[in-house]
Amino acid sequence: MPKIDAKIKKVVWAASATVSIAIIVFAVLAYSDSVLLDDLIFFAAIAGVAPPAIVSYVDYKWRKTIDEHLPELFRSIVQAQETGMTLIQALQDAAKRDYGPLTAELKKMNAQISWGMPFEQALLNMGKRVNTVLVQRTVPLIIEASRSGGHVEKVFDPMGKFIQSTLMLEKERRTQTRPYIAIIYVAFFVFLFTIILLFRSFFANMNGLSQLATAAIPTSEMERIFFRMTAIQAFFGGLVAGKMGDGTISAGLKHSLILMLSGYIALKLFLW
Numbered sequence: 001m002p003k004i005d006a007k008i009k010k011v012v013w014a015a016s017a018t019v020s021i022a023i024i025v026f027a028v029l030a031y032s033d034s035v036l037l038d039d040l041i042f043f044a045a046i047a048g049v050a051p052p053a054i055v056s057y058v059d060y061k062w063r064k065t066i067d068e069h070l071p072e073l074f075r076s077i078v079q080a081q082e083t084g085m086t087l088i089q090a091l092q093d094a095a096k097r098d099y100g101p102l103t104a105e106l107k108k109m110n111a112q113i114s115w116g117m118p119f120e121q122a123l124l125n126m127g128k129r130v131n132t133v134l135v136q137r138t139v140p141l142i143i144e145a146s147r148s149g150g151h152v153e154k155v156f157d158p159m160g161k162f163i164q165s166t167l168m169l170e171k172e173r174r175t176q177t178r179p180y181i182a183i184i185y186v187a188f189f190v191f192l193f194t195i196i197l198l199f200r201s202f203f204a205n206m207n208g209l210s211q212l213a214t215a216a217i218p219t220s221e222m223e224r225i226f227f228r229m230t231a232i233q234a235f236f237g238g239l240v241a242g243k244m245g246d247g248t249i250s251a252g253l254k255h256s257l258i259l260m261l262s263g264y265i266a267l268k269l270f271l272w
Contacts, residue, residue, distance in 0.1 A: 003101065004059040012055045020048030038224055042231055042264060046257070049235070053253035060251060062101055063132045067167060069099040070134055073106075074160030081156075087146050088119055105130055119146065134163055174245060181241045181255075188237055188259055195226050196270045227267060234259035 027040035073094055080090035095106035105126050112122040120143050127139035138159060145155040199219070235256045242252020 002058065003062050004055055009052075009055055009059070012051050016048045016051045020044045023047060035220070035224070038227055042227075042260075045231065045235070046260065049253055049257050049260070052250070053257045056250045057254050060246065063130075065100045066102050066105075066130055067132055067134045067163070069102045070138065071160045071164045071167070073099055073102060074156045074163070078156045078160070087142075088113065102130075134166065138163070177244050181245050184237050184241045184255075185259070188233060188263070191233060192230065192263055192266050195230065196266070199223070199226075199271055223271065230263040230267065231260060234263050 021044075023044035024041055027037050027044065031037045031040060076094050076097060077087070077090045080093050081087065085093065091106060092110050095103060095110050097103065099106070108129070109122045109126045112125065113119055117125075123139055123142060127135050141155065141159060199222075238254070238256025238259050239249050239252035241255040243249050245251065245255075
């Protein structure tokens with residue numbers, strides 16, 4: 001997965017919001033009295049959610065891959081220092097190995113050091129570029145270890161074990177929250193099934209009764225109301241699923257996108 005810069009994220013969010021607002025304004029001005037208004041507003045929401053959801057997912061996978069390779073990096077540093085290499089030499093040797101996207105960041109850091117930049121500054125720059133929680137925690141420890149000198153490998157060995165245990169705990173937490181995410185999906189599809197069942201049986205029979213049909217809300221209007229309810233539940237349910245599963249609301253955009261598209265397709269196929 002490629003790295004997504006903060007500027008690219010801001011551009012994607014701004015562009016998506018602009019396109020979404022433009023579609024909504026066009027829909028209100030041109031189709032204010034048409035049944036197409038809800039469809040256009042729905043696709044405006046999709047246009048506002050889809051690009052940020054993709055960018056957020058790609059950035060999440062990149063950061064996750066970085067963190068997963070940190071224990072391997074520290075083990076290689078320990079092994080290199082046990083052979084007599086200095087910390088900088090161990091990092092230069094590690095940059096020749098494959099640690100996924102972390103290798104490119106190590107090469108950038110080593111290049112900056114070769115150009116005359118101090119080791120601590122180059123390491124801090126790498127921490128700012130990567131900007132994951134685990135890297136931000138380990139960079140100060142590496143700097144302090146390099147300042148103290150001596151058997152630095154005694155610092156990296158427990159540090160690697162700490163990161164490994166942290167990753168295991170995070171994996172366990174995600175495993176425990178998966179049933180709750182599944183509940184959100186099941187509840188949404190039960191809601192969809194209930195809507196389709198109501199329109200296929202109950203409301204269809206009401207249309208055959210002239211008095212009730214006259215007094216009740218028109219079926220077309222009820223379809224629009226339930227369509228809006230479906231879109232709202234899908235959007236916010238996805239955000240809750242992302243917050244529970246990955247700890248951030250932005251991670252829920254992919255769930256919102258999946259639920260919204262699933263609801264729209266289901267209503268199109270079985271209701272309209």
